Every structure is written in C-alpha cells, then in structure tokens.
Amino acid sequence: MQASYRTKGRENIMRVFMEHCEELISASDMNEFLAEMGTPLNLATIYRNLDKMTDAGILIRYQDEKEDRAVYQYVGDRDECHNHLHMKCIKCGKVMHLECGFMNEIRLHLSDHHEFELQCQNSILYGVCKNCR
Template identity: 55%
Template sequence: MQNGYKTKSRSYIMEFFTAHKEQIVSAADIHHYLEENGKQVNLATIYRNLDKMTDEGILLKYKTAKDEHAVYQYTDGHPECHEHLHLQCVRCGRVIHLECGFMKDIRAHLEEHHGFALECSSSVLYGMCRECKEMESGSHEKNHE
C-alpha cells in the first residue's frame, strides 16, 4: 500500500506520525510540530501529503464533530482500521483500536435491528481512557479527604 513518492516533506510527516501513533491530529498540529523542530514544510504540502497517505491507506481521515475540520490517524500496526471502531480519550487524546470479536456483534446488531451498515473507518467514540479515569478518580479522592 505504501507506494508514494518519497520526499523530504513526506519523511518529516512520517516521523511525526511514528512519534504520535496513538493520537488523532490535524494538519495544523503537524505544521506546528515541524516548525518547532526547525523543519519548514508549508501547510499546502502537508495537506497534499496527508491526502496521498490517506489514499494509500497509511492514514485514516476523520471529520471532527465540533467544527468539521479534518483530522488524521496513523494506521501503523492496525491494518484492519477500516473494520473496527476507534475510541479517543477526551482528556489525553490517545486512540484505542477496538480490535476484538465484539465488533462483529456490534455490526450485526446494527444491521439486523436498525438496518444500519456501520462505516468503521471514520467512526470514533469519545470518552475517557482507563489511565485518565484513574488519574481523575485519584484526584477526586484527594479532594474529598
């Protein structure tokens, strides 16, 4: 799947994604990171590379619910990203891949009972990851002492 032309800009963008594997990010996030690290890549070039990488299956592209901006997720190590839901922590931004047999049950239920065919590649459920919940409950316990 990875058959794109290798440019310096593309390699910078890939460096970013390999360092942020479990996050969903915007083009602006990438641009800001590259600028902070002394790597000058204009925003149009970033968008062009993101589109190519999405077409090649390297990235998934989502629209945010709040403002309809595009955000991207690296699919490294998760070749079935198009077949499962993604869970994103609203506190730390971490993305969890719901890679379990439960996905078949969810899809079957939605189809059978609601006549709905789930499109997983653009589906993100928002909530709080275990680590953030534990941190939050630990801080609440301290506040109640």
Template identity: 40%
Template sequence: MVKPSYYKTKQQDMILKYLISKKNQHITVNMIAEFLEKQGTPVGVTTIYRHLDKLVEQGELQKYIIDGVTSACFQYIGDETHCHEHFHLKCENCGTLIHLECGYMKDLYTHVLNHHAFDINSFKTVFYGLCRSCSDKKNHTEAL
C-alpha cells in the first residue's frame, strides 16, 4: 500500500512518537493533548484529530469507537494488521480498554457462528465490567 505524503510538523512527529511508545494501549485525543501540553507544545484537539485521521487512512493507526458515548481511541499498529482479531474488555469504573486475545473467545465466536448462524464482529465487540484494579478497590471498600 502506497502511503500518501504530506507536510509533517514537529507536533505531528511528537504525536506519532507518543503513539508508537504506547502501541499496546488505546490512546485518546485528550491523552495526546495532555502529553503535548506537558512537553511545552500545546496543540488543539481538532488539529490532533485531523492528524490521527490521516494516520488511520495510511493504515498506521486503528481507530476504536466503542460505545458511541465515550471518545474514540486510537492504537498504533504500524504494519501489523492483527489488531482486529480480538474482543475488548471495558472497565465501567475507570474506562480502561483491554484487548482480549484468548483462545476461549475464538471458541465462542465459532460456536455462535456454527450454532446460531451469527457472524460476530470481534472488532466492535466489547464486554463491560470491572478491571482487576477497580474490582480489588470495590472489594476492599465493601470489606470495610
């Protein structure tokens, strides 16, 4: 795939380097804006969105819109295309989004397809609950 070229700014380079350094995480525009602010290079969220959209078009980022309520998040994938092959877990308390790459989920996918004639879109499938940290905090609070 030929990637279109366009003028790159220092801020765009900083955004890309930040995304690469966090490639195993989902990053929001607000997280990027906070990072740039701390680096002494504030950039407006509209500008950040425009740059991220270009990176998505070029295939360097994956964009996730999980529930239509929370902000979109992005993940650097570079030339990797495996990112669409898993489900997600979202903490209802802290908002953490976790990639769930588990053989049991493939079994679930196959079962639903074979026994219920339904092809699950794993890219858009999200299970909601509490992450370990929030669950531990909740259990600790309830024990008091």
C-alpha cells in the first residue's frame, strides 16, 4: 500500500477541521475556508483529500439531504465517534455527540424489539439546540 504523504494542503485541511470540530463541512465550505486563510486549493484536490481522510477514518462522511451534498466531520483517531449518534442543530449547524447511557438503551431496544443493529458512524439526528430555541 502506498504511503500517505502529509502535504501542506492536507495539513491546512486538517487545521480547518480542528478549528471547526463541532461543524459539518462540505468540500465547497472547505474551499471557502482555505481561500480565507490565503491557502486556496483546487476543488478536485479538496475532494481527493476528503476521500482519503474518510477512508483513513479521520473523517466521517454524511449525506446532507437538505443541500444534496456530502458533508464531513473530523473525528481524528477517536473511535468513540463510530459508537454513538450525533445531533445537528438545523439553525446554527453545531454538531453534538450523544454520549450518554441513553445510547445503550436505544441500541438494546432496537436489537431486542426490532432485530436491528444500529450502525452509528453515519447516523445523525436533526433538531434545534438549546442556544437556538
């Protein structure tokens, strides 16, 4: 397998995700962030890096049905983002982690009563956060 190189462009993409870790970011959003930083990248290069980072487990990809586009969340090397649901405020875009005992209740209920195994890594609940109510 070919080694993954840490290019300046990839480092800038990582920096944007770390600075906006509570947001879901699309390729076009990333393009704007990088341009504002004075480090623009070709959109194809951004997509290629997002794909590689998703394959490596650094990002989680979601489908934004409202905007009909892919959006990405930075998880880095934290495995816990693959084991809980995420909640997104439809007004401000903030992403929150559902990391409480209720997660186990949901998982057990779905398994016991519906014979369904929940896969959390691409699951997101939409609603309005307390700051936007």
